[in-house]
Amino acid sequence: MIENVYNGFDLGEFIGADNMGVFGMSIKHWLDNNPDDKKSVVDLVEQLVSNINPDLLAGADRKQSLGKYGEPKTPDEMSGIGRNRLAELLGSAQALRATFTDKDRIESIDKLITALALTLEAFDMTAMFDKRAASLQFRNLRP
């Protein structure tokens, strides 16, 4: 099964050379620490693909990922916060920052802005990975 996933699958294309994102960073982290253990990388990729969105995003198990009618929940529903709301919060935080004059308050809200921006980035990356995972599943379809 590992070979099936690996054959015909371009890891570089999958990760994306320009922005490796969460997925790629995880693989890179593993390779940095285990440079000779390529099989484990394939295992890791397989594990990540099989656990990809929406389960991975919400940290829930597969059973929990099913909605009321057995349909997978969207990432937004599962995570407790939607992408639009995140974008709105980021905008509000940035607007609020502009009103601050106190150095400590500015430092504080800058950290929150960073957290919100990273979370938003994760949403977008997960959506991208979801498409890539779907493509991968198509090319390696199995019963």
Next chain:
Amino acid sequence: MSKDNRSLESFLNISYPESCGIGRIGTMFYQLGNKRKAQEIFEGMVEANPESADARTALGAVLVSMNRHQNALPHLLKAVELQPEKIASYVNLAEVYIRQGDLPKAVKSLSEAVKLDQTGTSSAANRARVLILEINKIIRLTS
């Protein structure tokens, strides 16, 4: 603008489920090995609500995993103060004491975790039980 002492979370109307949603993304980064991004998200959450034991515990855990024990300590102590019934905070705190070689403090914190787990079902408390046994072995060997 007059000084407003409300937390950023309250000022921006970030609800508890929304906060948990952001926390899950931080946890996802952590699980995928991107500790730096996890740290930034949890730091933002602490800034948004310094009274959140969850955010403090999560940030403390990430910092411990990055071997930044001194930075983790105040967050874990605060988490215990904010939510004295939270088992994970005591175990995380003990991990710092162990790494600092302060075994009596570690045992005290681990014992608190065990005391809170009446049913013996908490994985964090079970780790505490194992750690207490190991520490006692070390103390016996060195005394």
